Amino acid sequence: MKYFERRNLPVNIWFNRTFSTASHYVEMIRHNPDNKPFKIFATHPSRHSIMLQAADYAELEPALPAHEYAAYCLDFCARHKIDIFIPHYRLAEVAKHRDEFDRIGTKVMLAGAADMLSIVDDKGRLFEFLSGVPDLHLPDYYVVRNLEEFEKAYKLLTGKGRRGCLKPVSGEGGAGFRIITDEPNTIQSLYEWAGATMHIEEVVRLLGSEPSFPPLMVMEYLEGSEYSVDCLGSAEGIIAAVPRKKVEGRVRLLEHNEALIRLAHEIHRVLPLQYNFNIQFIYQGDTPKLLEINPRTSGGLYTTCLSGVNFPYLAVKLLLGEAFEIPSPEFGIYATYFEKEYVIKRPF
Structure with a gap:
């Protein structure tokens, strides 16, 4: 008891x-x-x-x-x-x-021990750790710590015909993400939404302002459909996996994507994360490429729970060692979300 x-x-x-x-x-x-x-x-x-x-x-x-x-x-x-x-x-x-x-x-x-969480937190180490997973495709990437390393990496990337982007090896969400462009700004850009693009000359200027900097990942920019696969896992395997596709704007689709579900299981065999965790992929053409892994509940998990799988509560039951049945996820659900006012009743 x-x-x-x-x-x-x-x-x-x-x-x-x-x-x-x-x-x-x-x-x-x-x-x-x-x-x-x-x-x-x-x-x-x-x-x-x-x-x-x-x-x-x-x-x-x-x-x-x-x-x-x-x-x-x-x-x-x-x-x-x-x-x-x-x-x-x-x-x-x-x-x-x-x-x-x-x-x-x-x-x-906790999704894993401290050493496993440290690997997941560092995208460079994570990609290296998962490099041998069957059928898993990783983006072309390089980890750089100074301007010379960046310029070499960017030349190699663009030499392969890839668009480049920058992101910190450790971080949450889109913090620090920049798409590198060699297209100069025009007056038309003042009438458009501000984006995450940065001109290559500005990137070089900023990176060259210091002799070294915390590690950054120079990576091919992935331009296809983006998916988050929300998972419930144990040490033995994945119990439930539901892919959530970004359709457009705030619209999401819970899609029965067997290829991504299979990849989630393959990743778990070498990285046995537990409880709620999230694996993100972006397609490049017809090929899904790993973007990152979050060893915790994702920000959009509440949409995934529309599948009928109560991920947060089942994780609690798993932690407590209580038996439960996993409902078969319902797929084909389109969903969106909107802001709603919330009165703060307990200010500190």
Whole structure:
């Protein structure tokens, strides 16, 4: 019998700082089909975060250096008798202290050990690690740390007839992503949406302003359809995988794409991530190429759950060692989303 069952109290779940769409996952856990009671805790450094509104108990999260963050998490879990900690921020740092969380009775939902999370966080190391996966295609890429390395990499890339782009080897979402162009701006560009393009001369000027810089990935720009494959995994294999296609604008399609589902299983055989994780692909012509892997719930998972698979709640059941049946995902669903007002009732 679990500790929280002996207490005859709700299961205490803590979400540390995360994105606003995680509020959907709070509701999917809270309104679960088993009518299991949960108490949701949330922390965030922004006093206006919607996660602080969605929680039953909320605190402002302090700004701390990486080496102090795990101690803060351990203290929070001990003070509030947290049964399940679902981290989003500083995953690898939290993973280093998993045994300490176990000792205070907190189960931590981590996709893998600290060394595995470090590999996934660094796109250069990740691509190298997955280079031998059958049928998996990687983009042409180079990791650079100074202007000389960049110029050599860019010449090799364009020599293959590829358009180039830049992105940090470690980061979340589209932060730092730039498409490199050699087309000069015209007055017409002042009447168009500002994009992520940067002229090659500006790239060279910026990179040449320092003798070296944190590693950047120079990669072929992938221009086809983009997919996110949301997965629920265990150490033994993937339990559920649902590809979510970006159709246009905010429109998404839950597509039964067997090729991407098969690739997700192949990746998992060498990188056995657990609980909720997300694999992103972009097609180049007819070939899907790996973009990145997120070892956590994705920002758009709430749309994927329209398939009938309650990914957040099933991950909780998996962590608790509870048996469950996986419903067959429903595919062919088109969905979109829109803004809705939300009154802040608990400002800090």
